[in-house]
Amino acid sequence: MSDEESGWHLTESDPGVFTELLKSLGVPYIVDDLYSLDPDSLAALQPIRALVFLFKWLPQSDTEPDPSLSSGSGAQYDPDFPGFFAHQVVNNACATLAVMNALGNIPSLPSGPQLQELFSFTTGMDAQTRGLVITSSDWLREAHNALSPPSAISLDGLGLPKTSEDAYHFIVYMPAMGCVYEFDGLKSHPIRHGVYEEKGEGWIAKAREVVEARIATYPQGSLEFSLLALREDPLPIIQSRLKQLQDAGRGNDSEAAELFVRLSNENSKRERWAFENSVRRHNHLGFIHALLVAMAKAGKLQPAAEGARTKMQERIARRKEVGMDLDE
Known part of the structure; x- marks a missing residue:
């Protein structure tokens, strides 16, 4: 199915694009690139709500092992999962669907009225029907397509030879009901990867094992995947703490200096995202x-x-x- 037929366009695996999508949904979270899964790198981004994994999708035969079930964590499908799960029913919608599957399983999620209404409307629906409702939502499709406009030049009808293109797919890993779950809109059910301990890193430690096992299924040095962290926006916390320090006459101590550096980095990142997104929106x-x-x-x-x-x-x-x- 082409972009024109499905109405959904390909989404770039970019934190600025995902953060803009969250903003349009009224969700005060951001998305950051993950270049390492070591504890220090992940601790700096806490609280992390979900991990969004992009990988090169390859068709599998019935006799081939499912890489999602080879993490060594006792992974298994959960057909009785009581939370939110939606199937992908049209091409190119997997990025937004991954985000929806993540947001739908975050308790007390702050969001805009349209998203709240959509989640409320789909309560009790099966995964296939949920997927149909989501991809039939005009406002959600417009938000998805906002930073990936369709090509203004079409090569259809020119009789050019067809070339094969790699297909990439977004899925989500996140905590739910004391376990780490994998939500893949192309799978029949969510995949439960086992329980995690609340102490220490919590669900992140378990998720690291699962993601590293999945990455290990690729050739060494492969660049056919990327990982993003869905996290709470740190700006309000940084700004609030800075104000507390300044009100207490500690605006020049080491903690305040560190916060100023973090604030500067966050603002610079957002300025870069805003510029890159403005370029994406422009018709050249x-x-x-x-x-x-x-x-x-x-x-x-x-x-x-x-x-x-x-x-x-x-x-x-x-x-x-x-x-x-x-x-x-």
Whole structure:
């Protein structure tokens, strides 16, 4: 199913994109990239509500082992899961569906009225019906598509050879009812990965084992996955603590200095997200057209096209030398 048929566009695995989606849902959380699963790195981001895992999706036969059940944690499907779980019923909706499956299992979630109404409306529905309701929600689809506009140029009908593209998929790991659960909209049921201890790192320690086992199923050094942390926004906490210190005449001590650094880093990150999202929203077709016209008038378009064609032919030749097919 194409983007035009499903109405849902591909979502970039970017914390700024996910944070903007949460903002449109009225949820005061943010999403951060995770580059390490070591305790110190994760502790700096607490409280973490869920881990969003993006991986290269590969079709599996009935005889192949399910990587979700190979974590060594006694993982098993939970058909009687009483919380929120929705199936993915259209292409390209997995990013928002992963977020919905996470938010729907956070107790006392602060959110906007539309999201509250959607969760209330789907109470008691089975996973398939929930998925249909979610993907039929116009406002949610618009929020999903806001930072991934459809391509303004279509190659359909030109008779060009079809090329294979890698498919990527978002799933969620999070705590629920004393266990770490995996929510994958393409699976029949949530997957329970076993209980976790409340002491120490809590659910994060168990989730680390599960995620590391999943990553271990990829070739060493593979870059075919990414991990994001869904967490509470630290800005209000930082600002509140800074005000307390300043009111107590401690605005210049070491704790305040550390908080100022954190505040600066958080604000810089948000400024970067805002700029990158503004670029994503902008339609660059007009600029591209004007640039091509200007190059044509200056007599530079044809040489540039010939140079690009030559480079492509060289690339094809190099790939053939090492036995690589262009479509791989």
